[in-house]
Amino acid sequence: MRTAAVLRDIYHRLLAHFGPQHWWPGGSPFEIMTGAILTQNTNWSNVAKAIANLKAAGLLAPAQLAALSAGELAEIIRPAGYHNLKAARLKNLLALIAEQGGVETLLAQPTAMLRELLLGVKGIGPETADSIVLYAAGRPVFVVDAYTHRILFRHGLISEDCDYFQMQELFMDHLEEDAALFNEYHALIVRVGKEFCKKSKPRCEGCPLSAAGEEDFLSQQAWHLQDDLI
Numbered sequence: 001m002r003t004a005a006v007l008r009d010i011y012h013r014l015l016a017h018f019g020p021q022h023w024w025p026g027g028s029p030f031e032i033m034t035g036a037i038l039t040q041n042t043n044w045s046n047v048a049k050a051i052a053n054l055k056a057a058g059l060l061a062p063a064q065l066a067a068l069s070a071g072e073l074a075e076i077i078r079p080a081g082y083h084n085l086k087a088a089r090l091k092n093l094l095a096l097i098a099e100q101g102g103v104e105t106l107l108a109q110p111t112a113m114l115r116e117l118l119l120g121v122k123g124i125g126p127e128t129a130d131s132i133v134l135y136a137a138g139r140p141v142f143v144v145d146a147y148t149h150r151i152l153f154r155h156g157l158i159s160e161d162c163d164y165f166q167m168q169e170l171f172m173d174h175l176e177e178d179a180a181l182f183n184e185y186h187a188l189i190v191r192v193g194k195e196f197c198k199k200s201k202p203r204c205e206g207c208p209l210s211a212a213g214e215e216d217f218l219s220q221q222a223w224h225l226q227d228d229l230i
């Protein structure tokens, strides 16, 4: 089985087990952008509380947030954790949005430019930038994260020191450029990571990526992927 087939196989196993994940769990592009920053280093239930606070106060829009001081914003988003840091990061993103003439204008930039602009914002790294590019702008950029690394590494599909860009390339070089596919695939990886492939100990029994009782599809094909990651 070639690399593309292995990656598609993983995807189909996850989709068959979990079904569509309906990401991103947020309404407007600005809500998604805000959520992408708030979700750094925390789980989504905390983010949802912070977003609910913003919505209840009628503040989930760039102009309204920009009118708040960093301190006021930090208090409202406190449930998301690291609230002072995240308030500063949101302020940095708001500055970029204002500089670009609004959310729509920013998100209409060509993909590479949009990514570069986002990466230029202090506090926005590759995962957050790509989440915005994929989920807010709908562009076909694959988002990888700690779950992706853990799962691929535990199956011997990548080396331990495989970095963000190598993992991203692995998916983007072998799957069709399809924002809907990338959207669903990343969401499914997060789901299996949370439910089965826990950091402390994997729960392989019942996991859709466990090959128990079948051809050991992942470990047998691992060398194909390793070849791609020099």
Ligand code: SF4
Binding pocket: 151, 154, 155, 192, 196, 197, 198, 202, 203, 204, 205, 207, 208, 209, 210, 211
């Ligand atoms: S829980 Fe086990 S089978 Fe599932 S992804 Fe992790 S290592 Fe693979």
